[in-house]
Amino acid sequence: MKIKRSDRLVDITYYLLNHPHKLISLTYFAQKYKSAKSSISEDLTIIKRTFETNGFGFIDTLPGAAGGVRFTPSIPADEAKVYVEDLCAYMTSKERLLPGGYVYLSDILGDPEILQQAGRIIAAEYKDKNVTAVMTIATKGVPIAQAVANYLNIPFVIVRRDSKITEGSTVSINYVSGSSDRIEKMELSKRSLPSGSRVLIVDDFMKGGGTVNGMRSMVEEFDSETVGVTVFAEAAYTDNKETEDYTSLIRVNGIDLRNRTMEVGLGSYFD
Amino acid sequence: MKIKRSDRLVDITYYLLNHPHKLISLTYFAQKYKSAKSSISEDLTIIKRTFETNGFGFIDTLPGAAGGVRFTPSIPADEAKVYVEDLCAYMTSKERLLPGGYVYLSDILGDPEILQQAGRIIAAEYKDKNVTAVMTIATKGVPIAQAVANYLNIPFVIVRRDSKITEGSTVSINYVSGSSDRIEKMELSKRSLPSGSRVLIVDDFMKGGGTVNGMRSMVEEFDSETVGVTVFAEAAYTDNKETEDYTSLIRVNGIDLRNRTMEVGLGSYFD
Numbered sequence: 322m323k324i325k326r327s328d329r330l331v332d333i334t335y336y337l338l339n340h341p342h343k344l345i346s347l348t349y350f351a352q353k354y355k356s357a358k359s360s361i362s363e364d365l366t367i368i369k370r371t372f373e374t375n376g377f378g379f380i381d382t383l384p385g386a387a388g389g390v391r392f393t394p395s396i397p398a399d400e401a402k403v404y405v406e407d408l409c410a411y412m413t414s415k416e417r418l419l420p421g422g423y424v425y426l427s428d429i430l431g432d433p434e435i436l437q438q439a440g441r442i443i444a445a446e447y448k449d450k451n452v453t454a455v456m457t458i459a460t461k462g463v464p465i466a467q468a469v470a471n472y473l474n475i476p477f478v479i480v481r482r483d484s485k486i487t488e489g490s491t492v493s494i495n496y497v498s499g500s501s502d503r504i505e506k507m508e509l510s511k512r513s514l515p516s517g518s519r520v521l522i523v524d525d526f527m528k529g530g531g532t533v534n535g536m537r538s539m540v541e542e543f544d545s546e547t548v549g550v551t552v553f554a555e556a557a558y559t560d561n562k563e564t565e566d567y568t569s570l571i572r573v574n575g576i577d578l579r580n581r582t583m584e585v586g587l588g589s590y591f592d
Numbered sequence: 593m594k595i596k597r598s599d600r601l602v603d604i605t606y607y608l609l610n611h612p613h614k615l616i617s618l619t620y621f622a623q624k625y626k627s628a629k630s631s632i633s634e635d636l637t638i639i640k641r642t643f644e645t646n647g648f649g650f651i652d653t654l655p656g657a658a659g660g661v662r663f664t665p666s667i668p669a670d671e672a673k674v675y676v677e678d679l680c681a682y683m684t685s686k687e688r689l690l691p692g693g694y695v696y697l698s699d700i701l702g703d704p705e706i707l708q709q710a711g712r713i714i715a716a717e718y719k720d721k722n723v724t725a726v727m728t729i730a731t732k733g734v735p736i737a738q739a740v741a742n743y744l745n746i747p748f749v750i751v752r753r754d755s756k757i758t759e760g761s762t763v764s765i766n767y768v769s770g771s772s773d774r775i776e777k778m779e780l781s782k783r784s785l786p787s788g789s790r791v792l793i794v795d796d797f798m799k800g801g802g803t804v805n806g807m808r809s810m811v812e813e814f815d816s817e818t819v820g821v822t823v824f825a826e827a828a829y830t831d832n833k834e835t836e837d838y839t840s841l842i843r844v845n846g847i848d849l850r851n852r853t854m855e856v857g858l859g860s861y862f863d
Contacts, residue, residue, distance in 0.1 A: 431749055
């Protein structure tokens, strides 16, 4: 039975959203709906118009036998800015301030809707950079890295501070943790990252930047390249940053532990 | 400007997929598109037909002033079964076998498409159980828990074996780890789980079940209720299971370390 245009529009939208960054042959849809490719092309024109008008991302159709359609998720700059500004306001609560100038973020990093928007925003920055893997460090970097990996539709790998038997053999490096000035160790399963990977490093919170530098070294150990570094939030009041070339969504500009207040603003992503 | 039906269908589909389990007033869509509610109702009839025919889940429309539309993600039983059978075949590789009878799963638990399907399958089981939070334990349970939380659109909380300053004050419990017969400790940030929560416990791999039992005790410490326990994979060859009432997607039925083979099959989810 032939499928109506209205039903095709709903089904193709579902499919594209679940397969971002993948090139899908028009033949796939034509066979699924027993429709002419010209009809599918018209469907895609409608979907492209709606996606691009609403800022969901880009729909590209590539002609020819090896061609097809690809959905690249994105977000308009102004929408991202408004979203993160709202998030900053939500973050500015004295209950979040912890001893040592740390900020409680576990609720935010456990909220699916926030994670998805943050993942979409970060993925938008790297959508054309041919990233092949996202790297993060256990435990709190995982949710944000996973959200980014979802939108880029690439695997993510988890560096650990403690080796686990379930990882198999690992590559281990030492790094200087800026905040504690100690030598620490991080490990990554040997089989988890192919050589020649193009890696996006993602973490939840950056103070000195030592951990991110450790991950940069780890990427080198795997004969791979760091394409970018993005953190959800950074402590901008520490002036001993040991790393450069990163973006943050949110900057914690200052904390006053005595009065239990903090000032939070847009990160370098928006500079 | 009025928005055409075809464009509305694409936009409403996008919105519903990004807001599962949320009741959305028809007025929201009517105002957004400057359309009559009756037109929106017709749109939803088309979307409902396509979603339910293709097994994406259920579209319910509730009448009245407090009503609206709600998308509940699901997956047809046969589709879930075929998917997990394919996953079992993919898992059965001698390279996955590690000393001590552990199985390397990090690549699978770092693959967004696998995680999303697994999350969708697990969420389908609990879609009508009024779960309010997903609980898991660091680190390897996080990706699968996050995927489930995405589909249920509820927060997830991460129990840790080591306390971190960034968690604030924690509740700590001792538990017996079956596989090592040792007393271990797990902690959860006090502010992360409200009392009266209805908790779904999700983990990546179960051997003895001691860790899951620990999390059950943790749920009680927060004056909350464990609604269910699901693991991605279980070692079915260990007969000293200390926990009951759980489901698994995959069973590792037997391993032969000498010949480096293992037998993997459908888990109790499909019994």
